[in-house]
Amino acid sequence: MNTTEYLKIIIQELQGTVQSISETEADKLVEAILAAKKVFVVGAGRSGFMGKSFVMRMMHMGIDAYAVGETVTANLEEEDLLIVGTGSGETKSLIPIVEKAKALGGTVAAVTLSPESTIGKLADFAVILPGAPKDREEGEYATIQPMGSLFEQTSLLFYDAVILRFMEKRGLNSKQMYGKHANLE
Numbered sequence: 001m002n003t004t005e006y007l008k009i010i011i012q013e014l015q016g017t018v019q020s021i022s023e024t025e026a027d028k029l030v031e032a033i034l035a036a037k038k039v040f041v042v043g044a045g046r047s048g049f050m051g052k053s054f055v056m057r058m059m060h061m062g063i064d065a066y067a068v069g070e071t072v073t074a075n076l077e078e079e080d081l082l083i084v085g086t087g088s089g090e091t092k093s094l095i096p097i098v099e100k101a102k103a104l105g106g107t108v109a110a111v112t113l114s115p116e117s118t119i120g121k122l123a124d125f126a127v128i129l130p131g132a133p134k135d136r137e138e139g140e141y142a143t144i145q146p147m148g149s150l151f152e153q154t155s156l157l158f159y160d161a162v163i164l165r166f167m168e169k170r171g172l173n174s175k176q177m178y179g180k181h182a183n184l185e
Contacts, residue, residue: 006144010153013143017154020130026158029083029109029127030165033063036081036107042068042097043085046152051085054159061163061172068097078105086110087131087151089117098122111158113151129154 033039039058041051051067058065066073068082076082082101086094089112098119101108110123113131120126131143131151143150167173 009144013145013150014153014157017130017150020128021158022128025125025127026162026165028125029111030162030169032081032107032109032125033058033162033166034169035079037064037077037079038074038081039063039065040068040073040076040080040082040101040106041065041085042082042094044091044093046148047085047087047155050152050156050159051083053156054083054163057160057163058166061166061170063166076101076104076106080104080106081109082106083109083111084119084123085112085155086117086119087113087148089114089119091119094119095122111155127158129158 039055041055042048043051048067055065055067064074080101082098084094084098089110095118098108098110099122102122108123110120110126111129112120112126113129114120115126115128129151131148131154145153
């Protein structure tokens with residue numbers, strides 16, 4: 001199989017994930033972002049990279065948003081939202097962050113494959129994205145992709161869809177957002 005044939009299959013897999021995402025859960029996340037004073041996003045590995053992309057877009061919309069662990073990240077307080085992107089919901093480095101956010105009075109949203117996981121249960125609510133866990137058994141989930149790739153790709157596209165929904169609710173367009181784009185590049 002050549003590269004473009006693999007790409008076609010990946011796109012088909014991504015198209016298949018759309019029907020599995022709850023619009024109710026997605027809207028709950030949009031509403032939580034709208035209600036939050038500040039928004040924090042955390043994830044490990046590639047899930048973390050997808051979350052950082054989401055933070056960037058929220059910043060472009062004028063949301064006070066931060067990637068947890070960066071030197072310029074503000075402090076989490078009551079009325080703030082922590083979004084945790086984790087396929088397994090068991091990432092050991094993320095559990096204490098979720099516990100701390102809850103102890104500080106923040107709201108926690110898990111974007112996950114595993115709502116019954118440790119992080120899923122700690123979260124105030126979860127958005128369940130389809131995909132395959134990194135440690136899946138052969139044949140457990142129909143994807144040609146390695147490890148957590150399908151979840152990570154779905155999360156990036158889901159975050160972009162959340163941005164579009166937020167833009168719609170706030171009456172924003174790309175031109176307005178571009179005014180907040182980095183200009184020291």
